[in-house]
């Protein structure tokens with residue numbers, strides 16, 4: 001029996017069974033649909049990409065996996081070299097893990113231990129955003145602010161070591177004024193809060209956060225698991241404001257295999273570096289640096305770079321604006337757009353009941369949640385396919 005995610009098994013509708021997938025299309029036995037979700041925002045190059053398929057096929061004939069404890073291999077070395085060269089600033093030190101949630105856990109552990117290693121034991125608090133989503137594991141649930149996890153708060157009470165603030169500069173300044181001595185890090189999904197409702201905010205908030213973090217010696221963590229690799233219309237938001245720790249996941253492998261990276265700058269790395277074994281980073285997921293994942297991730301980054309994906313994303317944004325600007329309905333609260341993301345927020349979640357089936361019948365796979373209907377398409381989508389996705393969203397309200 002499969003236990004499916006985020007759903008009541010008793011009332012869940014039968015999931016569509018996918019028998020094939022290619023480009024932006026998912027195939028069931030009797031339908032084909034454009035995947036407007038990119039399999040949870042990860043399949044940026046589309047399905048069955050020949051270059052990515054080949055990367056895995058050629059690696060699997062050597063070896064699929066060897067552990068990184070005491071061993072290393074070419075795919076993980078090439079990927080970390082590539083990320084070092086590709087990521088901005090001195091974000092050069094790459095810790096691999098198997099999922100975004102774990103990579104966020106690693107980032108939080110790094111930030112805490114960084115201060116412990118320096119003997120600053122009072123820095124135990126994490127600053128994070130309201131409506132934040134950072135993953136499904138325990139610490140990520142705590143720094144997140146997702147209604148689905150409020151049962152955790154009910155069981156354990158609010159965590160005294162996590163402070164949530166809205167994406168507003170006065171709240172940010174106040175939090176730093178009040179808590180700066182106890183803060184070890186500020187973690188954000190930069191510019192675009194995904195699972196918390198596709199909420200978009202201004203870069204000036206992040207610029208101010210960077211200043212305050214510098215002023216008070218607090219580490220700034222960007223969780224770019226969702227925003228990394230172009231989703232906001234920037235390669236990485238870290239290109240605009242440089243964090244101390246960057247977390248990548250989802251699109252890192254082009255959506256082929258779960259893998260993630262927690263990338264630290266030199267200052268953070270140096271906080272662990274030395275002769276004392278007690279100052280080492282105590283983490284090591286079994287499948288970190290998996291050779292198949294690293295091989296496909298390397299090719300994914302190369303494709304992104306060589307085939308000028310940023311221009312593809314600008315085109316997606318342009319078409320989306322053209323098609324969605326001025327689209328309104330009394331049931332719609334707001335239409336938001338940024339890079340390769342568009343979200344229609346409705347007042348009442350009932351408004352979206354039945355939309356998934358409607359989209360299916362219009363050849364589009366969509367997965368609205370709460371009050372949000374959205375699209376985060378694979379970047380290889382053609383203009384007419386994107387228009388079909390957006391037309392389907394609009395048609396629902398007619």
Ligand SMILES: *Cc1c(COP(=O)(O)O)cnc(C)c1O
Pocket residue numbers: 099100101102104133134135136189194195223224225226227249250
């Ligand atoms: C999806 C997501 C995660 C969790 O990644 P998993 O691979 O599902 O564990 C963490 N942070 C953000 C911003 C995400 O969107």
